[in-house]
Each structure stands twice: as C-alpha cells, then as structure tokens.
Amino acid sequence: MEFLVRVDASRAYELPDEERADLIERERARGRELLADGTIQRFWRVPGRRGNVGIWSTPDADTLATVLAELPVYPYADIEVTPLATHPMTH
Amino acid sequence: MEFLVRVDASRAYELPDEERADLIERERARGRELLADGTIQRFWRVPGRRGNVGIWSTPDADTLATVLAELPVYPYADIEVTPLATHPMTH
Amino acid sequence: MEFLVRVDASRAYELPDEERADLIERERARGRELLADGTIQRFWRVPGRRGNVGIWSTPDADTLATVLAELPVYPYADIEVTPLATHPMTH
Amino acid sequence: MEFLVRVDASRAYELPDEERADLIERERARGRELLADGTIQRFWRVPGRRGNVGIWSTPDADTLATVLAELPVYPYADIEVTPLATHPMTH
Amino acid sequence: MEFLVRVDASRAYELPDEERADLIERERARGRELLADGTIQRFWRVPGRRGNVGIWSTPDADTLATVLAELPVYPYADIEVTPLATHPMTH
Amino acid sequence: MEFLVRVDASRAYELPDEERADLIERERARGRELLADGTIQRFWRVPGRRGNVGIWSTPDADTLATVLAELPVYPYADIEVTPLATHPMTH
Amino acid sequence: MEFLVRVDASRAYELPDEERADLIERERARGRELLADGTIQRFWRVPGRRGNVGIWSTPDADTLATVLAELPVYPYADIEVTPLATHPMTH
Amino acid sequence: MEFLVRVDASRAYELPDEERADLIERERARGRELLADGTIQRFWRVPGRRGNVGIWSTPDADTLATVLAELPVYPYADIEVTPLATHPMTH
Amino acid sequence: MEFLVRVDASRAYELPDEERADLIERERARGRELLADGTIQRFWRVPGRRGNVGIWSTPDADTLATVLAELPVYPYADIEVTPLATHPMTH
Amino acid sequence: MEFLVRVDASRAYELPDEERADLIERERARGRELLADGTIQRFWRVPGRRGNVGIWSTPDADTLATVLAELPVYPYADIEVTPLATHPMTH
Incomplete structure (x- = not known):
C-alpha cells in the first residue's frame, strides 16, 4: 500500500x-535504508x-x-499520513 | 486493514x-450488506x-x-478516512 | 455510553x-486495566x-x-471526545 | 446527562x-414542548x-x-454538541 | 447579562x-466565591x-x-467569551 | 455596552x-437611522x-x-460580534 | 519541475x-494524454x-x-499545488 | 500605499x-486600465x-x-487584502 | 488612514x-502617548x-x-491589522 | 520562476x-546580497x-x-511559498 x-x-530546530x-x-x-529497501519511493x-513530503510503500498501516x-x-515531528488508492486510469 | x-x-438534505x-x-x-459482510464493523x-462515523475493515485502501x-x-457526502494501526497494547 | x-x-515527547x-x-x-474492565473497547x-484513537464506554460523561x-x-495530552449514539441500522 | x-x-434563511x-x-x-419537558434547560x-445555543438534558446520547x-x-441546521460533565466544585 | x-x-499543566x-x-x-455570589451560574x-465551560452573569462586559x-x-488560560441574549421563546 | x-x-450578491x-x-x-440614534457609533x-465592520453601542446584548x-x-449576512470592555488606560 | x-x-457531483x-x-x-506525455507522473x-492527488511535472509554473x-x-475543481524540490538524499 | x-x-465559474x-x-x-494607470503593479x-494575486498601489485604503x-x-469574488509597508532594507 | x-x-504572561x-x-x-497624539483613537x-483591540490612525501603513x-x-505580541476604508454612508 | x-x-523574538x-x-x-543579485525582487x-513578505525569483524550486x-x-522561521505564474494579461 502507498x-x-x-x-x-x-521542532528539531529547537x-x-x-x-x-x-x-x-x-x-x-535511516532515510537511505528506507529508500534502498523501497519503503520510501519518492522523497522531496x-x-x-x-x-519533507514523500510517497511511502508498506504492506499495511x-x-x-x-x-x-x-x-x-519522530519525537520532534508532526507527521500527516494520507492513504492512497490506485486510480482506475493508471491500471 | 481498519x-x-x-x-x-x-448535502443530501438539499x-x-x-x-x-x-x-x-x-x-x-447497502449499509446492511456492508455490515453483514464485515466491511463495516461498528457504526454510530x-x-x-x-x-455517521464507523470502523471499516477492507483488505486495502x-x-x-x-x-x-x-x-x-457518495455524490452528496464529504468523507474523511483515517487509517488505523494495531496498538501494541492490544496484541 | 460510547x-x-x-x-x-x-507534548509528552518533550x-x-x-x-x-x-x-x-x-x-x-493503566491502559491494560481500562481494556480489561471494558472502559476502552477498541484502541488503535x-x-x-x-x-491514539479509541472507542471508550462509560456509564456517563x-x-x-x-x-x-x-x-x-493527561497533563501532556490534548484529548478530543465525540459522543456516539446507536445507529438505527445496528439494532 | 447535559x-x-x-x-x-x-441555511433555513434560504x-x-x-x-x-x-x-x-x-x-x-417543538421548542416549547422540549422546554416544558426539561429536555432543553436553558436557551439563548x-x-x-x-x-441558538442551549443546555440540553437527556438520559443519554x-x-x-x-x-x-x-x-x-434539522435538515437545514449545522448542530454542534459538546458533552458536559459535573464539575467537582458544584457538588 | 449572561x-x-x-x-x-x-498551559497551567506545564x-x-x-x-x-x-x-x-x-x-x-475563587470559583466558590463566584458561584456563591451568582457571577458563575452553571459550571461544567x-x-x-x-x-471548563460555564454560564456567567455580570452587569456588563x-x-x-x-x-x-x-x-x-488567568495568566495560563485561553478564554473564549460568547455574549448571550434572551431567546423570545423563554419569556 | 459597546x-x-x-x-x-x-450572499446578498447572489x-x-x-x-x-x-x-x-x-x-x-436603516443604517442611517442607527447612526442617527447612536446605535452604530463608527462604521467602515x-x-x-x-x-462592513463597526462599533455598535446598545444597552445590552x-x-x-x-x-x-x-x-x-440579516437573512443574507454572516455576523460576528465581539463584546468590548472599557480599557483601564482610557478612563 | 515537480x-x-x-x-x-x-462540485462536479452537483x-x-x-x-x-x-x-x-x-x-x-485528457488525463490519459497527460500521463502519456509525462505531465502527470503518478496519480492516485x-x-x-x-x-485525486498526483505528482505532476512541467517545465515551470x-x-x-x-x-x-x-x-x-477545472471550472468545478478546487486545486491545491505544492512546489517540490529535489531532496539532497535522493541525488 | 501598496x-x-x-x-x-x-464563484464566477458557476x-x-x-x-x-x-x-x-x-x-x-478593466484590468488593462488598472495596469496602465499603475493601480495594479504586478499581477500573477x-x-x-x-x-489571481497582485501588488496594487493606491493613494489610500x-x-x-x-x-x-x-x-x-466583485459580486463573485472573495478578496483578501494585506497592507504592505516599506521594508527598512529596501530604502 | 484608520x-x-x-x-x-x-506570551507576555510567560x-x-x-x-x-x-x-x-x-x-x-507608551499607550498614553499614542492616545494623546491621536495614533490610537479608541481602545478596548x-x-x-x-x-486589546483598537482603532488606530496613522498617515500610512x-x-x-x-x-x-x-x-x-511587540516581541511578545501577535498583532492582526485590518485596513479600514470610509463607508459611503458616513460621509 | 517567481x-x-x-x-x-x-520565534526569533524568543x-x-x-x-x-x-x-x-x-x-x-544576506538579504542585501539577495536583493542585489535579484533573488529577492520586492520585499515588504x-x-x-x-x-516579511516578498516576491522571489529563482531558476527553479x-x-x-x-x-x-x-x-x-531559517531555524526560527515559518515560511510559506506560493508559486506564481505569468498572467495572460501581462504579456
């Protein structure tokens, strides 16, 4: 799932x-590991x-x-997660 | 996944x-079907x-x-989805 | 009531x-006690x-x-409570 | 419960x-009935x-x-409900 | 006026x-005094x-x-005040 | 009170x-009457x-x-009212 | 640029x-064309x-x-655009 | 002033x-006139x-x-105005 | 301009x-000086x-x-400024 | 791009x-350098x-x-960036 x-x-800047x-x-x-194993797919x-903002892929939530x-x-981060679903047009 | x-x-009230x-x-x-097949687990x-607010369970997003x-x-509804993850305390 | x-x-992370x-x-x-006595019903x-987010059940507010x-x-937590009512479809 | x-x-003004x-x-x-039977306690x-804003009292949610x-x-109203709990100071 | x-x-919890x-x-x-003299009418x-949330009554703003x-x-509190007006139905 | x-x-523009x-x-x-009788004190x-935004003065809420x-x-207007209190510096 | x-x-549902x-x-x-020519890179x-949400790539804003x-x-859509910049970790 | x-x-799209x-x-x-007479200085x-968003210049508010x-x-537009002041660094 | x-x-309370x-x-x-010289016209x-909230008058932004x-x-204050324009009704 | x-x-005021x-x-x-080399075009x-608010120009994001x-x-600043596109009227 993406x-x-x-x-x-x-807050890390404090x-x-x-x-x-x-x-x-x-x-x-840690980021390099997650990019290497495909957990993080894209990253900006x-x-x-x-x-940052990224597309992550894991088996489940x-x-x-x-x-x-x-x-x-993590202790310093506000993280917002949006579940993504395949779009019919991209099959 | 839940x-x-x-x-x-x-908007349906218009x-x-x-x-x-x-x-x-x-x-x-349709709701009764989704409750019967376990897609909707709880519903208030x-x-x-x-x-309404509910706990839904599907294989994926x-x-x-x-x-x-x-x-x-659906054409009349604003729907907000939050992915849920198992809590370590509930294993 | 749920x-x-x-x-x-x-804030606890500070x-x-x-x-x-x-x-x-x-x-x-404390969480394990509240799960055991049914105050917390589900927990994610x-x-x-x-x-976390959960379904809690207590006799009243x-x-x-x-x-x-x-x-x-509690001293470190922002807590948001939504009262739930039985849905006619789940009787 | 209050x-x-x-x-x-x-929206009713449309x-x-x-x-x-x-x-x-x-x-x-209907409002007069709810005031008379104590469902609405105060009303402004x-x-x-x-x-309007009011203090309502019902057995449960x-x-x-x-x-x-x-x-x-109801079809024209946005309604926001906050559950109230007895304050220790008012016992 | 109410x-x-x-x-x-x-913030007081810090x-x-x-x-x-x-x-x-x-x-x-102080709360007991304000309840006793009628400044605070209800309190939850x-x-x-x-x-907390309450109905306060004072001669003016x-x-x-x-x-x-x-x-x-007061130094630790965010306080939000809504002026209330008598509802025609409660005369 | 101000x-x-x-x-x-x-919405009136619809x-x-x-x-x-x-x-x-x-x-x-109506505005001219309210300015004349002092209900509206300033108006921009x-x-x-x-x-518009204004300073209104009435005996009470x-x-x-x-x-x-x-x-x-009124049927077309969203109106936001903030109660004002005399500032100690302006006595 | 992405x-x-x-x-x-x-609003299109109205x-x-x-x-x-x-x-x-x-x-x-139109979406198929934009996917084909690389303007839309990913799409969910x-x-x-x-x-929907997508990663778009165009020469400039x-x-x-x-x-x-x-x-x-477009006439029915609220569209929110966030400019993305290459992350140093992905070089 | 800018x-x-x-x-x-x-709303004009309705x-x-x-x-x-x-x-x-x-x-x-009208926009061309306002650009020509310097009321609108920049426009994107x-x-x-x-x-759109622009830098406007008029003698006063x-x-x-x-x-x-x-x-x-104007009847279809939500317009948000921020007054700008010269920055000491740009004298 | 007002x-x-x-x-x-x-934040000053910290x-x-x-x-x-x-x-x-x-x-x-400082407030007394600004009231005296007409920079602050009203103040609540x-x-x-x-x-506090006030009506300020200065030659420009x-x-x-x-x-x-x-x-x-100033170092402790969040300040929100709304430019005001004369209302045609008050000429 | 602008x-x-x-x-x-x-936060720098803390x-x-x-x-x-x-x-x-x-x-x-640093600001003077960025104004001099055209990275910051206008600045208020x-x-x-x-x-502050400004119009910045860089080759890309x-x-x-x-x-x-x-x-x-930067460590003390909340920065909000809006990409700007040429308006057809200003060609």
Missing part, C-alpha cells in the same frame, strides 16, 4: 546545534518548510506506523 | 423529499450531525476507495 | 528520556501520530471525564 | 418566505447568529441524537 | 507540581479538556473582563 | 439585480470585503441581538 | 447525470475523496497553470 | 457560459487557483476599496 | 513577574483575552508598521 | 537580546507581523529551497 507522508520537523547535527546524521542514515523537500515511530526525528 | 470513516451527508427518501432506502440496504450516529465510491450517498 | 476519544500526546519512559510504563499499565495507533483526567498522560 | 448544543440555522414562516412556527412549537440567542434529528429545522 | 465562557487551562497545586487551590477558592467540565482578569488561572 | 460587529454580506438594489436601499435607510468598509435580526440584510 | 497537485472535484458522465469521459481522455485516488486551467474539470 | 491583493473568483465569457471580457478590459496567476468594489468580478 | 488592530499579548510588571508599565506609558479590552514594531510588547 | 514568500519570524541582534545583522547582510513588512534553508533566520 501513503502520502508529510513530515514537519520544525535542539542545541550538536544534538541537531547528530539527529540529522542518524535520520539521513518543500521550499521553505523544515521537513501497521508497518507504516512502526517504521515512522522508529524514525530518529 | 479505517475510521466519518461521513457527512448534509434533495427533494421523494429523492431523499429513495436515497436513504438505497443507502440503508453523532448527535446533531447529519451523517483500493477496496475501501471503491466501496465508498459506490455508496448511494 | 465515545470516540482521540488522544494527542505530542519530557527528558527517563521521565518519559516512566510515564509510558504507567500509562500502559494512527500512523505518524504520537497518540462524568465517569469519562474522571477516567481521562486520571490518566498519567 | 450537553451544550449550538444550532446554526443559516427558504421561500412562506416555507420559512411555517418552519419557524413548527420549530417554536447569540447576537448576530441565525441560530441516543435520546439526544433522536430528539435533534426530529427537530423541524 | 455569557458563555470557555476556559482552556492547558507548571511545577507544587506551583500547580497551589494555583488549583486558589482557583477553586468537558470530558478530556483541561478547563466591563465587570466580566475584570473578574476574568483577576482569576488566579 | 460591541465590535463584522458583517459579511457576500440575489437578482433588482432585489439586491432594493435590499441595499432599505439597508442604507474593509477593502475587498462585501460587508438583548437589544443588540434584536437590532441585528431586524436588519434587512 | 508539483504535488490535489484536485477536489466535489451536475446533472448526463453532463457529469460527459465531463468524466472528457477528463479521463484518496479513499472517500471525490478527486506557467505551463502547470495553463495545463490545469485547460482541464475539463 | 497592498497584496488575492482574488478568488471561483455562471452560464455566455455570461461568464462576457464577465471575463469586461474584467480584462497561482497554478490551480481560479483567481478608500481608493482601494472603491476600485475593488467596481471590478466586474 | 486600521483595526488586535493585539494578543498572551515572563517572570518582575519583568512582566516592568513591561506593562512601559507599555502603558476583550473580556477573557490577554490583549509605513508609520503604523514602525509604531507597532516599537511597542514594548 | 514565488510569493511569506516569512514569519516570531532569543536572548544579544543573540537576536546578531541574527538580525546576519539576516540583513506587513504592519504588526514579525516577518530547488534553488529556492536551498536559498531559503541557508537564511540565518
């Missing part, structure tokens, strides 16, 4: 510099927003909930 | 009486709201999208 | 690690949200207000 | 004059708003949902 | 425990909300503004 | 031309908005509710 | 049946929503504005 | 085709939105209110 | 007592709100922006 | 005085708002995202 996932990580640098490094390492910045909750940025 | 589904059918009575009858017939009114789009009330 | 209860516990771990442990212990995570206010997470 | 009920009946006059008459007749206008749905103004 | 007053005191206990005690003492909790600004919880 | 009153009359011209004429006649347009409900534009 | 485009076509069937047919024909339904304005559904 | 002016003309074509023609003629479409109210599209 | 100015100073007392004193001194409290930015409370 | 960019820098003074100095130095204060993320104020 999901549109918007991550707003503004962390002390060193702590934030460490968080970003861990988040990126939105100009001006301290966060349980897996997605777990993967998101294990992100290093 | 979904929290809120249906706001206010239909002529006969047309609305027919719509309600068809909607109820919200006092004062012209609509594609099936949910199709089932909702085939509801008789 | 209620749809959404709990947003984002607590120091140890304090938060202790809070979660107490919250889960919402992918991406630091909180007074009991619900008291039970919610005694949750360990 | 509920705070806000009724916004703006009815033809005669139809609206008839609706108001039926709504008032809000300056500038085409509707089912009764409230039914009473509201039978109001003559 | 007013619908909603008090959201969530105070240290002792300070909050003291605040609550002072707020309750809203399940899940860290605050000046008095209400002053009474609210002198509440111990 | 009130800040915002009137949004967008009326047929002649009906709207008649409405505006009656509204202006907001650039781009199909409506009951009078304000009645005066507003008798405005010719 | 854009996240959400189309809400609820058209007479025949007119709506014709609109859908024309919209789908959102369960319950009368519309001018082209996107023109393509969207020429959609058959 | 103003940021956002015009949402969605007009019959011929009436809308006539409205657009008159609106464009927003992709997907049925309207009175003139702006009058110019906007005389636009052919 | 402006409707709403000042929400809730200051230590002494600092807040000093801020209020400086703000009131809104019951329950930690702030530049002056207003500067005067507001120099208020002692 | 973008309407609104920057809300309220910094200690010296840190904020340094931030403002660095932000202004909005009376009462702790931030990638460049804009990078330039915004490198602003000294």
Whole structure:
C-alpha cells in the first residue's frame, strides 16, 4: 500500500546545534535504508518548510506506523499520513 | 486493514423529499450488506450531525476507495478516512 | 455510553528520556486495566501520530471525564471526545 | 446527562418566505414542548447568529441524537454538541 | 447579562507540581466565591479538556473582563467569551 | 455596552439585480437611522470585503441581538460580534 | 519541475447525470494524454475523496497553470499545488 | 500605499457560459486600465487557483476599496487584502 | 488612514513577574502617548483575552508598521491589522 | 520562476537580546546580497507581523529551497511559498 507522508520537523530546530547535527546524521542514515529497501519511493523537500513530503510503500498501516515511530526525528515531528488508492486510469 | 470513516451527508438534505427518501432506502440496504459482510464493523450516529462515523475493515485502501465510491450517498457526502494501526497494547 | 476519544500526546515527547519512559510504563499499565474492565473497547495507533484513537464506554460523561483526567498522560495530552449514539441500522 | 448544543440555522434563511414562516412556527412549537419537558434547560440567542445555543438534558446520547434529528429545522441546521460533565466544585 | 465562557487551562499543566497545586487551590477558592455570589451560574467540565465551560452573569462586559482578569488561572488560560441574549421563546 | 460587529454580506450578491438594489436601499435607510440614534457609533468598509465592520453601542446584548435580526440584510449576512470592555488606560 | 497537485472535484457531483458522465469521459481522455506525455507522473485516488492527488511535472509554473486551467474539470475543481524540490538524499 | 491583493473568483465559474465569457471580457478590459494607470503593479496567476494575486498601489485604503468594489468580478469574488509597508532594507 | 488592530499579548504572561510588571508599565506609558497624539483613537479590552483591540490612525501603513514594531510588547505580541476604508454612508 | 514568500519570524523574538541582534545583522547582510543579485525582487513588512513578505525569483524550486534553508533566520522561521505564474494579461 502507498501513503502520502508529510513530515514537519520544525521542532528539531529547537535542539542545541550538536544534538541537531547528530539527529540529522542518524535520520539521513535511516532515510537511505528506507529508500534502498523501497519503503520510501519518492522523497522531496518543500521550499521553505523544515521537513519533507514523500510517497511511502508498506504492506499495511501497521508497518507504516512502526517504521515512522522508529524514525530518529519522530519525537520532534508532526507527521500527516494520507492513504492512497490506485486510480482506475493508471491500471 | 481498519479505517475510521466519518461521513457527512448534509448535502443530501438539499434533495427533494421523494429523492431523499429513495436515497436513504438505497443507502440503508447497502449499509446492511456492508455490515453483514464485515466491511463495516461498528457504526454510530453523532448527535446533531447529519451523517455517521464507523470502523471499516477492507483488505486495502483500493477496496475501501471503491466501496465508498459506490455508496448511494457518495455524490452528496464529504468523507474523511483515517487509517488505523494495531496498538501494541492490544496484541 | 460510547465515545470516540482521540488522544494527542505530542507534548509528552518533550519530557527528558527517563521521565518519559516512566510515564509510558504507567500509562500502559493503566491502559491494560481500562481494556480489561471494558472502559476502552477498541484502541488503535494512527500512523505518524504520537497518540491514539479509541472507542471508550462509560456509564456517563462524568465517569469519562474522571477516567481521562486520571490518566498519567493527561497533563501532556490534548484529548478530543465525540459522543456516539446507536445507529438505527445496528439494532 | 447535559450537553451544550449550538444550532446554526443559516441555511433555513434560504427558504421561500412562506416555507420559512411555517418552519419557524413548527420549530417554536417543538421548542416549547422540549422546554416544558426539561429536555432543553436553558436557551439563548447569540447576537448576530441565525441560530441558538442551549443546555440540553437527556438520559443519554441516543435520546439526544433522536430528539435533534426530529427537530423541524434539522435538515437545514449545522448542530454542534459538546458533552458536559459535573464539575467537582458544584457538588 | 449572561455569557458563555470557555476556559482552556492547558498551559497551567506545564507548571511545577507544587506551583500547580497551589494555583488549583486558589482557583477553586475563587470559583466558590463566584458561584456563591451568582457571577458563575452553571459550571461544567468537558470530558478530556483541561478547563471548563460555564454560564456567567455580570452587569456588563466591563465587570466580566475584570473578574476574568483577576482569576488566579488567568495568566495560563485561553478564554473564549460568547455574549448571550434572551431567546423570545423563554419569556 | 459597546460591541465590535463584522458583517459579511457576500450572499446578498447572489440575489437578482433588482432585489439586491432594493435590499441595499432599505439597508442604507436603516443604517442611517442607527447612526442617527447612536446605535452604530463608527462604521467602515474593509477593502475587498462585501460587508462592513463597526462599533455598535446598545444597552445590552438583548437589544443588540434584536437590532441585528431586524436588519434587512440579516437573512443574507454572516455576523460576528465581539463584546468590548472599557480599557483601564482610557478612563 | 515537480508539483504535488490535489484536485477536489466535489462540485462536479452537483451536475446533472448526463453532463457529469460527459465531463468524466472528457477528463479521463485528457488525463490519459497527460500521463502519456509525462505531465502527470503518478496519480492516485484518496479513499472517500471525490478527486485525486498526483505528482505532476512541467517545465515551470506557467505551463502547470495553463495545463490545469485547460482541464475539463477545472471550472468545478478546487486545486491545491505544492512546489517540490529535489531532496539532497535522493541525488 | 501598496497592498497584496488575492482574488478568488471561483464563484464566477458557476455562471452560464455566455455570461461568464462576457464577465471575463469586461474584467480584462478593466484590468488593462488598472495596469496602465499603475493601480495594479504586478499581477500573477497561482497554478490551480481560479483567481489571481497582485501588488496594487493606491493613494489610500478608500481608493482601494472603491476600485475593488467596481471590478466586474466583485459580486463573485472573495478578496483578501494585506497592507504592505516599506521594508527598512529596501530604502 | 484608520486600521483595526488586535493585539494578543498572551506570551507576555510567560515572563517572570518582575519583568512582566516592568513591561506593562512601559507599555502603558507608551499607550498614553499614542492616545494623546491621536495614533490610537479608541481602545478596548476583550473580556477573557490577554490583549486589546483598537482603532488606530496613522498617515500610512509605513508609520503604523514602525509604531507597532516599537511597542514594548511587540516581541511578545501577535498583532492582526485590518485596513479600514470610509463607508459611503458616513460621509 | 517567481514565488510569493511569506516569512514569519516570531520565534526569533524568543532569543536572548544579544543573540537576536546578531541574527538580525546576519539576516540583513544576506538579504542585501539577495536583493542585489535579484533573488529577492520586492520585499515588504506587513504592519504588526514579525516577518516579511516578498516576491522571489529563482531558476527553479530547488534553488529556492536551498536559498531559503541557508537564511540565518531559517531555524526560527515559518515560511510559506506560493508559486506564481505569468498572467495572460501581462504579456
């Protein structure tokens, strides 16, 4: 199943510099894994927003909930998930 | 997968009486089928709201999208879907 | 009476690690009691949200207000309650 | 149980004059019955708003949902219900 | 004149425990006085909300503004006031 | 007592031309009376908005509710009222 | 450049049946062209929503504005566009 | 004085085709005059939105209110005006 | 030009007592000057709100922006400005 | 491509005085560079708002995202970007 996932990580910018640098490094390492295994399919910045938007693919909502909750940025992130359904025109 | 589904059918109340009575009858017939086959698991009114809230269960988002789009009330309904994930405490 | 209860516990994620771990442990212990005695009937995570959504059942709004206010997470939680009414189709 | 009920009946003002006059008459007749039997406890206008706000008392949410749905103004009304709980200070 | 007053005191829950206990005690003492002198006519909790909703009665808006600004919880409270007008049906 | 009153009359612009011209004429006649008797103290347009904002003065909220409900534009207007209280600095 | 485009076509559901069937047919024909020429890259339904969400790719905002304005559904659609920027992690 | 002016003309799309074509023609003629005399300084479409956004310059708010109210599209437009002030950095 | 100015100073209530007392004193001194020189024409409290609403008059938006930015409370205030235009009825 | 960019820098006002003074100095130095190289085309204060609004021009959304993320104020700023498209009337 695919999901549109918007991550707003503004609150991470309130962390002390060193702590934030460490968080970003861990988040990126995890992001690369999720891109490599296909959990994250597409991934963009939105100009001006301290966060990202992406198309995620997981077997079900349980897996997605777990993967998101294990992100290093999770304690600092407002995350909005929209379930996506195949469009008849794209079959 | 389970979904929290809120249906706001206010606009159906702008239909002529006969047309609305027919719509309600068809909607109820379809609702009974969906309750019988387990697609709708629980189903409530919200006092004062012209609509309902329910727990729906479908194999995936594609099936949910199709089932909702085939509801008789669909052309008149604002529908809000929240994907639900199993809570670790309920295993 | 049944209620749809959404709990947003984002603010608990601002607590120091140890304090938060202790809070979660107490919250889960209390949650298990409320599931066992039927106060909480169903209970889900919402992918991406630091909180949960559930169907609660209490004799009346007074009991619900008291039970919610005694949750360990209450000082950190934004809680939204929707009263539910039996739907004629489910009799 | 008591509920705070806000009724916004703006849409009724789109009815033809005669139809609206008839609706108001039926709504008032019903309102007087609900005041007389204690379902509506207090009842106010809000300056500038085409509707009202009141304290309603019913045995449970089912009764409230039914009473509201039978109001003559129901097809034209946006109704917002807040469940109320006894405050410890007022015992 | 009567007013619908909603008090959201969530921010008071960020105070240290002792300070909050003291605040609550002072707020309750003041609340009892306002109930006794008729300034507060009715007073409820809203399940899940860290605050209250009430019907207040003061000679005018000046008095209400002053009474609210002198509440111990005032520095921590978001307060929403709706002016109420007598409904023709309740004469 | 003074009130800040915002009137949004967008819906009046959906009326047929002649009906709207008649409405505006009656509204202006009534407006001049309310300015003359001091009910409306100040009165402005907001650039781009199909409506107005004003400072109204009535003995109490009951009078304000009645005066507003008798405005010719009332069936077409969304009106927002904010009660105003004397500021200590302006005594 | 890529854009996240959400189309809400609820208002098209107020058209007479025949007119709506014709609109859908024309919209789908145009959609197939835009998928074929790469203007629309991905395209989904959102369960319950009368519309779609997609990733669009055009040389610039001018082209996107023109393509969207020429959609058959444009007069009936609320369209929300978010500009997307390459994420450093996806280089 | 300069103003940021956002015009949402969605409602004009509910007009019959011929009436809308006539409205657009008159609106464009007026727009060219306002560009020519410097009232509108800059003027853009927003992709997907049925309207525009621009930088307007008028001697004061009175003139702006009058110019906007005389636009052919005014009866169908939701217009939002933000006053702009010179930035110290641009002197 | 006249402006409707709403000042929400809730955040100033998070200051230590002494600092807040000093801020209020400086703000009131400045407020008296602005009332004296006609920059602030009218000025009210809104019951329950930690702030004020007023009618301000300055030659243009530049002056207003500067005067507001120099208020002692400015770093702690959310300020909302609505430009006002003379109403034809008040000429 | 041009973008309407609104920057809300309220959170920067929570910094200690010296840190904020340094931030403002660095932000202004960077702003002057961006004005000089044409990235920022126009730039205004909005009376009462702790931030600014401007018309920015960059080759594409990638460049804009990078330039915004490198602003000294970025960690403290809520930034809202609207893509702009040439209006047919301004060719």
